[in-house]
Amino acid sequence: MDAFFSAAWDVMSSDSTYLNTALFAAFLAFAASGEWVAERAGTLNISVEGMLLAGAFTSAVGFDITGSIAIGMASGLVGGLVIAGIQAEMSHRLAADQFVVGLTLNILVFGLAGFLDNEIQPETKLAHRFDIPLLSDLPLIGQALFGQRWPFYILYVLLPFTWWLVFRTRWGLELRAAGENPQSADVSGINVNRRRRQSIYYAGFTAGLGGGFLILAQIGQFEDSHVGGRGFIAIAAVIFGGWTLRGTIAGCVLFAFALASRLSIQGLGYDVNSELLQSAPFVVTILGMAIFAHRVRPPASLAQPFVRGLK
Amino acid sequence: MTGEEFVSAGAGEALASPAPAVRLSGITKRFGSVVACDEVDLALERGRIHGILGENGAGKSTLMKILIGLVLPDAGSISIDGVHQQIHDPLVAADLGIGMVHQHFSLVEPLTVWENVTLGEVGRLDPESVRNRVGEIAEQYGLVIDPDARVGDLTAGLRQRVEIIKCLRRDPSIVIFDEPTSVLTPEESVQLFDSLRNVVAAEGRTVVLVSHKLDEVLHATDDIAIMRQGSVVDRQSAAETDAPSLARAMVGREVSLRSERAALGLLDDELAAARMNQATMNRADPILRVRNVSASGAGGVTLLNDLSLDLAPGEIVGIAGVEGNGQRHLSDLLSSLLPLAEGSVEMNGQTIPTGRSGAMARAGIAVIPEDRHDSGIVLEMTVAENLVLFDQSRVARHRMLDRGELDNFAREVIKKFSIACTGPDAPMWALSGGNQQRVVLARELAKRPQVLVAAQPTRGLDVGAIEYMGERLEEAAGDGVGVLLISSELEEILDLSHRILVMHSGRVAGEMGRADVDIERLGLLMGGAVA
Known part of the structure; x- marks a missing residue:
């Protein structure tokens, strides 16, 4: 038991744990913030996984062509938005089942990205680090929160902006209504499926940025296995957070911490079965869901397609 | 068709007066094989309260949904203030000044009152001005409400208030109330009808009250159109008619005193007492005994508290x-x-788990x-399937459904209970x-x-x-x-x-x-x- 606590202490007091937690959490938060918007509007958007991977690939290609990190990030949007477009139009215009569409897209993107990666083999590098004066000198969390590569700081704008969009604009009000009670929203004169499509595009937008972040601020090289199910962890974070943005971010941080501890434990030289460690973040996710998920209330019409007409 | 004689009556009236606020001509709507509206003609005048009376399924709600753009008619035309209009969307109806207070509320429960009120409007979201406007309307029509309350926490009466405010905020010239009192207490209903009068008297709006309650229509409206099986079968003036004649027109036959009183919501002490005196039960041994039962729900709320009762055959x-x-x-x-x-529940002396x-x-x-x-x-599911939902023994052979037997059984029941439908497979x-x-x-x-x-x-x-x-x-x-x-x-x-x-x-x-x-x-x- 002592060994466990000393290991835990080592992990907790290691700068690299915090740095990695912040990195992993940032990637999850890019994905989860848009996913949260989509779910508030009533879509359980499982193609976020595919959006992340597509965004990562297009941003790698964008950087390879131009050599510019900024353009690389912007090209990430292309991948995210293309997948969002297919998901949105298929599930909320053609009324195809959102899960079938999402699953298909995830498989499609995975195959396509692997194939194109072999064909194109985009060369990428990481954006430069940018220390925010004073704040980055804080102990433990200073470097983690304020000493990152610059795409990281997009989150500091994106998250408040997302909150503002959903709770302070008419668009946000209407998409919340569409997610809670589409019949009422429709009767009130709101185009429910258009709001739902738009919210999926927003998810594509943030996931596209997330893909760019992964390549240009976290890993530095495209690999089709790098997203590796973290789109689903982002979905879990939204559920864990009880469909609030604050809770969603907390979920991202918790799950990211589990991912980061794994690296730290190995980095610090502890001998723990690595397959077991690999599964740790997912175990934490499941535990987190088991403990918290039943206490929260999802949007009343989450994952229910809306068709106009008499009930 | 009973509707046809009315077509001529409606047309004759139109010649006498200028263009009415709303004119519906030949409105027809089918859902599958069911005709919800059958060539309905109806004119609604400004500054009056129009009652639309009919039994459930008479087509009243469908007709109103057509007017509000929620349902597209198969045939017929609508003119507003004498101008022909295509209302294919609630937004179009709103632009034309038609507002509806819905039977099943059009509110989003997790949102606040003001958020619900502004839902469906356009332009920048300005919470302060919406809140103020809610206050103004509340004062003007006596519909007091807290704009920051969550709609899900409100009682049915207050929710309807929100619904009315939401409707009036757009300053509609035509306001439709669909079965407004079905969820209200009697006091709340009286309040509603008071504000209804205000809405008409103060601004000369056209109000439509859709209902199946005779007294409500009789007391709260000026003109009454009676619908039956998708057609307008009669029109009466509220001042010149009475409940029995409305009831006759609505059901197409004399209704018994009992259901008429039920429809009127009247309570006649003397008659009730008389009826009760006629039958004195000689009580047999109870078949069902409920003994001192208590139960509580989520959070320890008491649902049943030491309840006992007996029931004899x-x-x-x-x-x-x-x-x-x-x-x-x-x-x-x-x-x-x-x-x-x-506690326990006993049938024939046997305790039932x-x-x-x-x-x-x-x-x-x-x-x-x-x-x-x-x-x-x-x-x-179909009528036949619903009839055997819990017990298939009489229509099953070797634990397999016998379609022919099911069909026969369903036909028999449909006939015996006079169920109006197209058949067992409806x-x-x-x-x-x-x-x-x-x-x-x-x-x-x-x-x-x-x-x-x-x-x-x-x-x-x-x-x-x-x-x-x-x-x-x-x-x-x-x-x-x-x-x-x-x-x-x-x-x-x-x-x-x-x-x-x-x-x-x-x-x-x-x-x-x-x-x-x-x-x-x-x-x-x-x-x-x-x-």
Whole structure:
């Protein structure tokens, strides 16, 4: 038991744990913030996984062509938005089942990205680090929160902006209504499926940025296995957070911490079965869901397609 | 077709006056094989309150949904202020100044009052100005409400208030109320009709009141159009008509005094007492005994509190009380849905395990559930399938459904219970509320139960269907079935019951026989006063 606590202490007091937690959490938060918007509007958007991977690939290609990190990030949007477009139009215009569409897209993107990666083999590098004066000198969390590569700081704008969009604009009000009670929203004169499509595009937008972040601020090289199910962890974070943005971010941080501890434990030289460690973040996710998920209330019409007409 | 003679009457009127606020011509709408609106012609004048009266399924709601752009008509045209219009969307209707206060609310519960009020408007979201406007309207029409309250926390009456404010905020010239009092208390209804008058008197709007309650239409409106089976069959002036003649026009035949009174919502002490005196029960041994039952729900809320009752064969026991005092849980208990903390339920002296699925039904208790859509029927399945939903034995061979047998059985029941539908294969959703309820009744009686629990059996039904249900319950009692009638309609209880129990706070607050009903005591018991 002592060994466990000393290991835990080592992990907790290691700068690299915090740095990695912040990195992993940032990637999850890019994905989860848009996913949260989509779910508030009533879509359980499982193609976020595919959006992340597509965004990562297009941003790698964008950087390879131009050599510019900024353009690389912007090209990430292309991948995210293309997948969002297919998901949105298929599930909320053609009324195809959102899960079938999402699953298909995830498989499609995975195959396509692997194939194109072999064909194109985009060369990428990481954006430069940018220390925010004073704040980055804080102990433990200073470097983690304020000493990152610059795409990281997009989150500091994106998250408040997302909150503002959903709770302070008419668009946000209407998409919340569409997610809670589409019949009422429709009767009130709101185009429910258009709001739902738009919210999926927003998810594509943030996931596209997330893909760019992964390549240009976290890993530095495209690999089709790098997203590796973290789109689903982002979905879990939204559920864990009880469909609030604050809770969603907390979920991202918790799950990211589990991912980061794994690296730290190995980095610090502890001998723990690595397959077991690999599964740790997912175990934490499941535990987190088991403990918290039943206490929260999802949007009343989450994952229910809306068709106009008499009930 | 009865509608046709009315076409000419409507056309004649149009010549006499300038363009009405709304003119509907030849509006027809079919849902599958059901004709909801059959060439309806109707003119609505400015500055008046128009009543549209009809039984459930007469086509009133569909007609209004067409006017508001929620349903597209198959044929016919609409003119607003004499100008022909295509209303294919609620937004178009809103632009034309048509607003509707919906029967089933169009509110989003997790949102606040002001958020709901502004929902569907355009332009920048300005919470402060919306809140102010809510306050102004509230003051102007006496509809006081807290703009920051969550709609999900409000009572039905207050929700409707939000709905009305939402509608009036757009300053509509035509306001439609669809069954506005179905969720209101009598006091709330009176308040509603007061503000309705204000809306018309102050601004010369056109108000349409859709209802199946005779007294409501009679007292709150100026002109009354009566619909039956998708057509407007008659028009009467509220000042010159009376309830019986409206009732005749609505059902197309004389209705019995009982259901007419039920429709009117009137209570006639003398008559009720007379009816109760005529039958004095010689009480047989009880078949159902509920002994000191208590149950609590989530968070330790007391649902039933030391409740006891007996029911004898052939007896109709009415459970009266203000809704929400445990009546629903009593019916849940007898549907095997509620496990008990204390007490027991006995049938013929045998204790029945509570909360075990199907145990009550096997012991001979049939239930007409309170919410038929929720737990009585499956809307997407056919009439025949719904009839054998819980017991397929009579239509099955070697545990396989025999389609031919099912068909015969269903035809027989449809005929016996006069269920209006296109046949055994008609989908349940295509039936009107009254006919859906007949399917439930037929199915429950087919079990040959010893006890029949009827929970709010006439809710949302029209005069004819209410009358029918009452007759069937009395007939069942005549056949020796013990009937437990749970109803929030006091008139229904007084009309049918041999004995009346009043529920309050999850227990039986008092009991009285048919012969010695004291209305005042009844009221006190219902209100929770010791009497």
